[in-house]
Every structure is written in C-alpha cells, then in structure tokens.
Amino acid sequence: MLIFNTGRAHASMGANVGLAIVAITAAAASSAPALAKIACTSDGYQIVQGTPLSTPYCQDNLLGKVARQYGMRVSDVEIRQNPNTKRYVCRFVGRDIRVQQTCGETNYRGRGY
Numbered sequence: 001m002l003i004f005n006t007g008r009a010h011a012s013m014g015a016n017v018g019l020a021i022v023a024i025t026a027a028a029a030s031s032a033p034a035l036a037k038i039a040c041t042s043d044g045y046q047i048v049q050g051t052p053l054s055t056p057y058c059q060d061n062l063l064g065k066v067a068r069q070y071g072m073r074v075s076d077v078e079i080r081q082n083p084n085t086k087r088y089v090c091r092f093v094g095r096d097i098r099v100q101q102t103c104g105e106t107n108y109r110g111r112g113y
C-alpha cells in the first residue's frame with residue numbers, strides 16, 4: 001500500500017505552476033514591442049536624433065495647449081483628427097506668436113477674419 005504526502009505534493013505543484021506563469025509572463029513581456037510615445041518640447045518641437053524638428057503632431061499639441069490657455073475646451077486628438085476644428089481654433093488664437101507656424105497654412109489671415 002502506497003501512502004503519499006498530499007500536502008507536500010500540492011505545494012510543489014503550486015510552486016511549479018507559479019514559476020511557469022512567471023516564465024510565460026516574462027517571455028511575453030520581452031517579445032512585445034515597446035510602446036514609443038512621441039515626446040514634444042514645450043515650444044512644439046520633437047527631438048529627433050538630438051535635433052529639434054517641427055512635426056505636425058507636436059505643432060498640433062502646441063495649438064491645443066495654447067487654445068486651452070485661452071479658455072477653449074479642445075483636445076489635441078480632436079485638433080489632429082478634424083481639420084475643421086483646427087481651422088476654428090486657428091481663427092480663435094491664430095495671432096498668438098506661438099502658433100503662427102501651425103496656423104499659417106490653415107488660416108492665412110489670423111485671428112478675427
């Protein structure tokens with residue numbers, strides 16, 4: 001007649017399952033692509049290989065920031081995805097020197113016209 005110590009068997013089996021889960025999680029994390037977020041400077045430029053570069057993404061973020069400072073309720077995503085929203089925001093804050101480059105192509109006359 002065989003007698004097994006069931007308490008010990010379950011404990012080691014639980015430890016093995018725990019180690020397997022940790023190993024699978026670590027493998028999945030190392031093979032997953034890194035999520036890179038675009039970092040913009042406070043003046044609307046993106047640093048690319050150590051050089052500030054004017055990109056539409058960062059310029060639209062700056063436009064949203066300036067618009068919120070003037071009291072508009074608008075998100076950066078809305079400005080990037082809706083050209084009419086961008087036009088409206090540029091009409092409102094287009095004379096601000098921080099966004100003249102961004103709004104130059106959208107609203108050539110600036111604010112109030």
